[in-house]
Amino acid sequence: MFDNLFGWNKPHIETRVVEPLRWVMLDTETTGLNAWVDDVISIAALGIHFQPGFTSPRIVFADSFEVIIRPEKVKLKRSNVLIHHIGVGAQEGGYDHRESLELFRDWVGEAPLLAFMAPFDQAMLKRSYKKAGLPPLANEWLDVEPLAGWVAKDTYPYALDERIEQFGLQCVDRHTAAADTFVTAELLLKLLPNITPTANTWAKIKQIARERPQ
Numbered sequence: 001m002f003d004n005l006f007g008w009n010k011p012h013i014e015t016r017v018v019e020p021l022r023w024v025m026l027d028t029e030t031t032g033l034n035a036w037v038d039d040v041i042s043i044a045a046l047g048i049h050f051q052p053g054f055t056s057p058r059i060v061f062a063d064s065f066e067v068i069i070r071p072e073k074v075k076l077k078r079s080n081v082l083i084h085h086i087g088v089g090a091q092e093g094g095y096d097h098r099e100s101l102e103l104f105r106d107w108v109g110e111a112p113l114l115a116f117m118a119p120f121d122q123a124m125l126k127r128s129y130k131k132a133g134l135p136p137l138a139n140e141w142l143d144v145e146p147l148a149g150w151v152a153k154d155t156y157p158y159a160l161d162e163r164i165e166q167f168g169l170q171c172v173d174r175h176t177a178a179a180d181t182f183v184t185a186e187l188l189l190k191l192l193p194n195i196t197p198t199a200n201t202w203a204k205i206k207q208i209a210r211e212r213p214q
Contacts, residue, residue: 019202022063023048023142024111025188027180028121031071035123039131042068043104044177046185047111054196054205059185065107066178069100069128098132108139112202116160116184118143140202144188146209151194163187 026045032038047063050056095103115121118141129136148154148163164171164183167190171183199205 019052019054020110020112021050021052021054022109022111023050023114024108024139025114025144025181025185026121027115027177027184028124029177030124033120035120035127038124039071040069040124040128041071042066042177043100043125044181045104045108046181048114048185048188054192054200057189057192059182059189065104067095067100067104069095069097071097097128098134101129101132101134105134105137108137110139112140112142113137114142114144114184114188116144116163116180116187117157118145140206142206143209144184144191146211147191147195147205148187150208150211151191160184167191 024045024047026043028040029042030038030040043065045065047060049058049060049063113122122141126136145157145160145163148167149157152166158166160180160183163169164187167187169183169186169190171179195205195208199208
């Protein structure tokens with residue numbers, strides 16, 4: 001009687017973790033590199049889909065997002081325009097700032113967000129949402145660069161161009177958000193076969209990203 005009263009005979013219910021089988025790789029182009037004053041002017045993102053167990057990863061071009069955001073005031077820095085190729089006309093013809101960010105949130109859903117040197121994109125997007133009077137994205141983030149470092153057993157970060165060369169990839173149009181997103185997604189697909197035998201859950205892959213050989 002007392003066992004039933006205090007619940008000592010209740011069956012153990014195992015909590016099952018649902019692994020995210022859709023990841024979103026993204027890249028932003030910005031008016032500069034200062035997350036305190038510069039703005040996001042372009043977002044490009046691609047869905048990467050998996051089968052259970054993080055098997056059969058594939059880039060899904062039908063699951064993609066790209067937008068040029070119209071800034072409140074076009075900040076024309078010749079050095080920046082030469083990098084991201086988004087001129088005054090393209091910026092002025094872009095989409096409304098707030099609307100662009102809400103569309104991106106809706107498209108992303110709950111998928112984890114990945115990027116190369118992700119803390120920069122994360123900080124820029126956080127500022128962008130705050131500036132628009134919107135709550136920040138609640139999605140988890142994963143940085144691809146330390147995953148490459150873990151596979152290559154490097155002790156310090158490399159730039160994306162260096163990783164592209166190191167892993168035998170090519171990018172025909174660097175420093176556009178769409179091209180950088182695609183080549184980073186390709187890089188991830190190169191890395192995963194070396195990672196998933198050791199880390200086959202999202203939590204373990206995040207742990208890998210925090211580790212770097214010393």
